Every structure is written in structure tokens, then in C-alpha cells.
Amino acid sequence: MAAFCEAFTLCTLAGAPTHAPLGLEPDADRVLLTDRGRTVTLYKVSDQKPLGCWSVKQGQTITCPAVYNSETGEFIVVHDEKVLQIWKENDTNLDKVFKATLSADVYRMHSLPHTEPLVLFKGGAVKSLDALLAAPQQEIENIFSDEVIKWSDAFMGVEQPVLIFITEQDGNYFIYVQQRNPCILQKFKLDQGNESSTPVSFAAYLKNKIVTLLCLYSSGCVCKVLVPLQQSGLEEEQILPKSLLIRLVASGTIHKGTSIAILDKDHIAITGSLQSSDSNMRDCVSIWNIKFQTLQASKELPLGTTGQCWCYGDKLFITHGKELTVILYKCETSSLAAAVGKIKDTQTSEMKTQPVNWSMLQEEDLVWVQPDQSLPAKGESKRLLRSKKNTQLENLTTEQLLLMIKDSSQNIIEEKLQMFLSGTQMADFQASVGCIVSALMDRCKIESSFYPHNCLVQLVQTQGVSYSMCPDLMAIALEKTDVHLLQLCLQQFPDIPEAVTCACLKTFLSIGDDRLEAMNMNSDSVAGCVHSQHNNKMEKQTKIIQNGFSSELMEEDGCDTQLIQKSHVMDTSEICPIGPQKATLLNTILRSAYSETFLLPHLKDLSAEQVILFLRYLQYLHMKCSEEVTTDLSGIFSVTINQIMDWICLLLDANFTVVVMLPEARGLLSKLHKFVRAQVRFYSELNKIEGSLKQLQRIQHPEDGLYSIEILKLV
Known part of the structure; x- marks a missing residue:
């Protein structure tokens, strides 16, 4: 069986929804x-954040998808057909x-592991990148003149790279296979x-010196062609036969914007416009089992798609509207039991028969029976079935709810x-929720x-x-200063731009603690870290050194002794400078994903008072983390010492001149400086211990089984 798992948006695509990307190349998690x-x-896919962006000059146009050379750590791109650029x-x-x-x-470049990238020219010639440089x-040279390249791909063979490309001339299609060592070009x-x-689309894989080529035709058929890598010795042009694997639609044609991708030897993914049972074309992505010719899973794309699909690892990268969507999938070992719906229940160790309508699987390409949608028992009455049907009809549809949002009151809409939301979730639930949120936002813009x-919270x-x-x-939540909704968005949205994150930070820092006390929010992120002044005074009496931090180490530092003496009157670093509600919001900011390059410019927009307040809170968190053995704070949404230190560095990098010029920041900077010096001394002692332990490991132990215990004491 095959199924779709979670899906998320990687980025927003430039241009119109029909303006498809030129290409997508993988590099591990990037x-x-x-x-x-x-x-x-x-x-970076796991973080859903950009790591870098490069653009050619105005007036130049990229004509070949960029690739990554893993051997040299360089990126290569071609613009204006002939100009090649390389950068790191x-x-x-x-x-x-x-x-x-x-x-x-x-025409295209192909990058393979452990070898130089291959460059395919529009005339059919193939050159390695180092030979071109x-x-x-x-x-x-031109291998052909009147043929046009339609598709190409490269594979790593047993000893050499193999490049295959397909050309078209007057309705005839030709297959070329280029091997590098020795240089052999085959034409079929x-x-x-x-x-x-x-x-309309091609996909291929290499196994046992045979390239298996899958062709998706406009009639809705997927055919297989076997392309041998060994020369037959025949001089005349060899015609390769094809065999039918699966028919996706019963009749009619599919749009040209439909593509095919190979998931494994038994499963393929089809993305684009397919014909439904009502003879309408709709955009979707589906997984088919070519071994048993069954539809395994499908997901409708209501925002439309260009049909482009890239498969890397267990992820599908698909254009959906103006977004690049990542869909995780899983493909289990193909078996007849799974194909006809007999799936083993791990709890009862029995075989449960799942209903499958074979005619619908062949003709209605978007039908897939979920494992929990079993048929009713034989003893179930027709009256009960009729009541279930009526209950399903009463469920509110997305279209009906969208109409109510336009003119109904807030109570009725809620x-x-x-x-x-309490009804059965449909296959396109995420898209429906997005449409509802957009409709609510449109009315918020019209009616203040x-x-x-x-x-919105729901x-x-x-x-x-x-x-x-x-x-x-x-944007509207920021305008309404809805900190509860902003907190939820920061906790759940993986693709928030750095500018919006900084806007939330400014709002959280500027709002008063008295106003936040009346608001409802999750305070688990500050559990155990915001204490009263009395608790801090009790903790100050202890002199246990943990994680390299001790107040005595701070006082032994020779610089700024006057400041230390003053701090005995009231050590503000041991008292949280903000209330628990604001601490909850700021901890949400600390845990959000960001890229330093894009975040730093927006941090400069903070006022001096906001910078000092945030630094004081970060210093307080750093002190609490330094006193804990686990180097992080308790709570579900707690922050770690690495996140605290990263944000301290970011704030100082963005506002160092402002902080240095403020007299009230002098003591704060001195405290942070002493923290750093204490940590450096602590890790220096750890390095000494590491050296001593390595020396002990080199000592030959006696073979009589005796041993000794040595106690190392840190002074």
C-alpha cells in the first residue's frame, strides 16, 4: 500500500500561478x-527556510536549471543559453x-555524485564540466540538426555516468544514450x-545495465520501454517496443501539464490534470501501483498546478498554485493482499477484507478507500444505513460556510x-481551511x-x-494586537518570514504587563524560570557550581569591581524584568525558526528601550539555564541555552552601537562579559580533564584483574 503523509509549504513561487519553476535540484536536506x-x-527543507539567494543581472535570463557539484561544493547555472557561471x-x-x-x-546540466557534472547541448553533444572549463x-559538434530535445536525465552506472535524452522530429521520438568511458552514443x-x-512526460531509472523508461501518453496510458546499454552490433536504426503498464483514465485525453515520477519499482506518482468520473478535468497528485494497476492514494490540488513534480527521498515537491508544496509519502512492499484491500490487523492478527470497487479504480482516478471505511455488517438494518446517509447530508460544506462568512454575524459563523470542524474531514481539508481563513480575512479588511x-484560533x-x-x-492579528493568536501562529507556522517575526517581537515588547495579565495564553514555556524575588534570594545562598556558573566566579573577576559592589544592593539579573505573560510571548519568539541573514536587518528597527529590556530578559534566562544541570528550562515550549545565546549575539550584532552609547546598558554588558569569561574558564578546565582521561586510557592495565580508583578534584 502507498499513502500520503503530512504536507507543508516550502516557499512561495514568483510570478503567476502558471509561471512554473525552471527546475529543482536536491542536495541532502537542501x-x-x-x-x-x-x-x-x-x-533547507526541514527548516523550510531559505539559506541563500542569487540573481543574475537585470536583462539576463536563466535558461538552464542550476545544479550543485558535491565534489567541489559549487553551484553552476547557465543564463542566456551560453553563459556559464560558477559560485560557492x-x-x-x-x-x-x-x-x-x-x-x-x-539544453541542460546534470550533476551526479562522485563525478563531474555533465552538460547536454541542444545539438545533442555531451561534455563534462571540467573539459568545458x-x-x-x-x-x-551537432549530433542532429532538425530534432528537438524534449527530456533528459542522468544516472550513475556501475563504473561510469550514463545520460539519456529524448528528441522529437515530425511526430517521431528518438532515444539517445550517452556513455562517457568509453564514449559511446546509442540511438533508438x-x-x-x-x-x-x-x-507528455517521461521518467526513467537504471538497473542491471538496462534503462527502464516510463512514458505517459496523452491518452492516459503509461507505457514501459526497455533501453539496453550494450551495443547490438546492428548498424540500422533499432526500434524499441513499448508495453502498456497502466491506463489512468478510461477515455478522453489528459492535459500536457501532467507529469510522471517514479517512487519505487512498483509505484509511480502522477501530477496534473486527470479526468474524473463526471468527465471534468481536475488537478491532483496520485500514487498508482503499476504492478497491480490500482490507485493507492490521491490528493486534490484545488489551487491548480503546473504538473511539475520532483521526487527526492520520501518527499514529493509539487507546484500548487503560487506555492511549492512538499508532500511526504510512504510506499510499502507491494503485495496482492494490499492491492485488493486485505490488510493484516496487528492488534487482532486477523485478516480484514476492505471493499474495493475495481471499476471506480480504473475510471474514477481519485477514489481510494481508507482502511477504516469498511462496509457495514450483514446484520445492520437498512434503516440504520439510511439514518447514517441523512446525517452525512447534514454536514456543512465548505461552499456553504464561505457564503455564511460574507454576511452572517460572528456568533453564527462561530x-x-x-x-x-467537528464533521468528517475531507481529503482536501487543508485547502478548505485555507479558503475559510482567507474569506474571514477578506471580510476583516472590508469591515473594521x-x-x-x-x-481564527480554532x-x-x-x-x-x-x-x-x-x-x-x-498582519491583521498584529493590527488588532491579538497576542494570543500571534502566539499560536508562531508556535505552529513553519514558514513565517523574519520581518513578521520581528514585528511580533516589537509588539510583545511594547505591550504592558498589566494588559497581558487579563489575556489567556499558554504559560508552559516559563514554568520554572520566572521566580519571585524571594525565591531568588533563597537561591543566592547556595554556592553549588553547576554548568560552570557561580556568583563567586563572577565576583572574582577583576574588572568593574565597583559595579559588582553596587549589584549587592539589588542584583537585577536575578529578578525577572518582565511578567510571566510577556515571558511566554518572548519565549515563543526565541523558539521560532529564522535565518540570521534575513533577521539581522529587521532587529535594527527595535527601539533602544526594547533592546535593553530584551537583553535583560535574555541575561536572566541565561543565568537560570546556567544554574540548571540540564542547560535548558522546564516546560513544553521552553527555550535552550543555545537559543538564548544565539539571540543575545543577534541583538548585539544588530544594535551594538546603540547599546554601547546607553549608560544604563554598561552594567548589563559587563554582566554578559563576565558570563562569557566564566564559561571560557569552565570549558578550559574540561579540556584539561579530557587530556588527563585520554592519558589514563593509554596506560596498560594489569591482566590480573586488579584496578584502582582515582578521584580528580577541581579547585
């Missing part, structure tokens, strides 16, 4: 996205990186048979929304008095909303 314009962006991740300006102009137009203006003709349909706080708590799905949500 992907390199090239748009159809001037920009190449590197994203720490380069910020493409005008200053290596550039070379080639003598022929490039040695002589960029070398003459490039694809058998069209008696069909009038044309190929009541109907609860009914909608309309702000359904409870509805929708965010469904975990079906992201920032990129509805950017206006946090």
Missing part, C-alpha cells in the same frame, strides 16, 4: 530552486564569480504503434464553524469592526493553516 527569470534560491555558498554577488561563455547553446570556446527510435496519442478571534489549532497560505492572518 534543494536548489531555479525560477524562470533571474533567481536561484537554496532552501558564501558568495553573495554573481557579478564577481567565475563566468565563461560557451560556443553553443546548452579547460577550453570554453571549443567547437561543439520509439515505437509509436497504432496510437495517435503523443508522450457556531457553523464548530459544526464544520469584524474580527472573529475565536474562529482554525489555527487545526494545524491546517500556514503563513504562506494566508499572509493576511498575522
Whole structure:
């Protein structure tokens, strides 16, 4: 069986929804996205954040997807057909990186592990990157003149890279296989048979010196072609036969924007426009079992798609509207029992028969029976079945709820929304929630008095909303100073821009503690870290050194003794400078994802008072973490000492000049300086212990089984 797992938005695509990216290249947990314009962006998938962005000059256009050379750690891109540029991740300006102009137009570059990237020219020639860099203006031969390349891919064989590409001329399709060592070029003709349909997408994999090519035709058929890598010795052009694997639609045609991707030897993914049972075309992504010719899973894409799909690891990267969506999937070992719906129950160790409508699987491509949707028992009465049907009909649809949002009162909308959320979740639940949030935001813009706080909180708590799905949500929450909703968004949204994060930080720092006391929010993130002044005085009496921190070590530091003497009157670092509600909000900021490059400019917008207040709170958290053995604070949404130190560094980097000029910040900076010196001394002693332990390991122990115990005491 195969199924879709969670899905999230990686980024927002530039241009119109139909403006598809030029390409996507993987690099472990990172992907390199090239748009159809001037920009190449590197994203970290797990963090859903950009790591770097590079653009060519105005007037230049990228014509070939950028690739990553893992051997040299460099990125390569081609713009304006012939101009090749190479740069590294720490380069910020493409005008200053290596550039070379080639003598022929490039169609595509392919990067493989442990070898140089391959460059495929539009005339059919294939060159390695190092050979081109040695002589960029070398003459490039044309393998053909009237054929047009439609698709290409590269694989790593047993001893050498293999590149395969497909060309088209006057309705005929040709397959070329280029092997590098030795340099062998094979040409085959694809058998069209008696069909009038044309190929719209290709996918391939290499195994046992045979390239298995899958072709998706406009008739809705997926065919398999076996391409051998060994020469047959025949001089005439060889025609490769094809065999039918699966038929996706019963009749009609599919749009050209539909693509195919190989998940494993038994499963494929189809993305784009497929025909439904009502003869309508709708956009979706589906997983098919080509071994048993069954539909395993499907997910509708209501915002539309260009049909582009990239499969890396256990993730599908799909264009959905103006977003690049990542969908996790799983494919279990294909078996007949799973194909016909007989799945073993691990709790009862019995075989339960699941109903499968074979005609619907063949004709209605979006039908998939969930494992928990079993048929009713034989003894169940028709009256009970009829009552279940009536109950299902009473469920509120997304369209009905959207109409109510336009003119109904907040109480009615809240009541109907609860009914909608309590009902059975449909396959496109996330898209429906996004449409509802957008409708609520549209009415908030029109009516200033309309702000359904409870509805928005419920929708965010469904975990079906992201920032990129509805950017206006946090903007209006900031305008209304809805800190509870902002806290939920910061905790659940993985794709919040750094500018919005800093806007939330400014709001949290500026709002008064007395106003926050009346608000309802989760305070688990400050459990155990915000104490009263009396508790801190009791803790001050202890002199146990943990994690390298001790007040005595602070006082033994020779610099600024006058400040230390004054601090005995009231040590503000031991008293939390803010209330628990504000501490909860600031801890949410500390735990949010960010990129330093994009965050630093926005931190400069903080006022001097806000910077000092935030630094004092960070100093307090650092002191509490230093006193704890676990180096982090208790609570579900607690912060770690690494997050605290990172934010201290970010604040000082962005506002160092402002902080230095403020007299009230002198004591704060002195305290932070002493913390750093105490930690340095502590880790220096740890290094000494490490050296001593390594020396003890080198000593030969006697073989009579005797041993000794040595106690090392830190002074």
C-alpha cells in the first residue's frame, strides 16, 4: 500500500500561478530552486527556510536549471543559453564569480555524485564540466540538426555516468544514450504503434545495465520501454517496443501539464490534470501501483498546478498554485493482499477484507478507500444505513460556510464553524481551511469592526493553516494586537518570514504587563524560570557550581569591581524584568525558526528601550539555564541555552552601537562579559580533564584483574 503523509509549504513561487519553476535540484536536506527569470534560491527543507539567494543581472535570463557539484561544493547555472557561471555558498554577488561563455547553446546540466557534472547541448553533444572549463570556446559538434530535445536525465552506472535524452522530429521520438568511458552514443527510435496519442512526460531509472523508461501518453496510458546499454552490433536504426503498464483514465485525453515520477519499482506518482468520473478535468497528485494497476492514494490540488513534480527521498515537491508544496509519502512492499484491500490487523492478527470497487479504480482516478471505511455488517438494518446517509447530508460544506462568512454575524459563523470542524474531514481539508481563513480575512479588511478571534484560533489549532497560505492572518492579528493568536501562529507556522517575526517581537515588547495579565495564553514555556524575588534570594545562598556558573566566579573577576559592589544592593539579573505573560510571548519568539541573514536587518528597527529590556530578559534566562544541570528550562515550549545565546549575539550584532552609547546598558554588558569569561574558564578546565582521561586510557592495565580508583578534584 502507498499513502500520503503530512504536507507543508516550502516557499512561495514568483510570478503567476502558471509561471512554473525552471527546475529543482536536491542536495541532502537542501534543494536548489531555479525560477524562470533571474533567481536561484537554496532552501533547507526541514527548516523550510531559505539559506541563500542569487540573481543574475537585470536583462539576463536563466535558461538552464542550476545544479550543485558535491565534489567541489559549487553551484553552476547557465543564463542566456551560453553563459556559464560558477559560485560557492558564501558568495553573495554573481557579478564577481567565475563566468565563461560557451560556443553553443546548452539544453541542460546534470550533476551526479562522485563525478563531474555533465552538460547536454541542444545539438545533442555531451561534455563534462571540467573539459568545458579547460577550453570554453571549443567547437561543439551537432549530433542532429532538425530534432528537438524534449527530456533528459542522468544516472550513475556501475563504473561510469550514463545520460539519456529524448528528441522529437515530425511526430517521431528518438532515444539517445550517452556513455562517457568509453564514449559511446546509442540511438533508438520509439515505437509509436497504432496510437495517435503523443508522450507528455517521461521518467526513467537504471538497473542491471538496462534503462527502464516510463512514458505517459496523452491518452492516459503509461507505457514501459526497455533501453539496453550494450551495443547490438546492428548498424540500422533499432526500434524499441513499448508495453502498456497502466491506463489512468478510461477515455478522453489528459492535459500536457501532467507529469510522471517514479517512487519505487512498483509505484509511480502522477501530477496534473486527470479526468474524473463526471468527465471534468481536475488537478491532483496520485500514487498508482503499476504492478497491480490500482490507485493507492490521491490528493486534490484545488489551487491548480503546473504538473511539475520532483521526487527526492520520501518527499514529493509539487507546484500548487503560487506555492511549492512538499508532500511526504510512504510506499510499502507491494503485495496482492494490499492491492485488493486485505490488510493484516496487528492488534487482532486477523485478516480484514476492505471493499474495493475495481471499476471506480480504473475510471474514477481519485477514489481510494481508507482502511477504516469498511462496509457495514450483514446484520445492520437498512434503516440504520439510511439514518447514517441523512446525517452525512447534514454536514456543512465548505461552499456553504464561505457564503455564511460574507454576511452572517460572528456568533453564527462561530457556531457553523464548530459544526464544520467537528464533521468528517475531507481529503482536501487543508485547502478548505485555507479558503475559510482567507474569506474571514477578506471580510476583516472590508469591515473594521469584524474580527472573529475565536474562529481564527480554532482554525489555527487545526494545524491546517500556514503563513504562506494566508499572509493576511498575522498582519491583521498584529493590527488588532491579538497576542494570543500571534502566539499560536508562531508556535505552529513553519514558514513565517523574519520581518513578521520581528514585528511580533516589537509588539510583545511594547505591550504592558498589566494588559497581558487579563489575556489567556499558554504559560508552559516559563514554568520554572520566572521566580519571585524571594525565591531568588533563597537561591543566592547556595554556592553549588553547576554548568560552570557561580556568583563567586563572577565576583572574582577583576574588572568593574565597583559595579559588582553596587549589584549587592539589588542584583537585577536575578529578578525577572518582565511578567510571566510577556515571558511566554518572548519565549515563543526565541523558539521560532529564522535565518540570521534575513533577521539581522529587521532587529535594527527595535527601539533602544526594547533592546535593553530584551537583553535583560535574555541575561536572566541565561543565568537560570546556567544554574540548571540540564542547560535548558522546564516546560513544553521552553527555550535552550543555545537559543538564548544565539539571540543575545543577534541583538548585539544588530544594535551594538546603540547599546554601547546607553549608560544604563554598561552594567548589563559587563554582566554578559563576565558570563562569557566564566564559561571560557569552565570549558578550559574540561579540556584539561579530557587530556588527563585520554592519558589514563593509554596506560596498560594489569591482566590480573586488579584496578584502582582515582578521584580528580577541581579547585
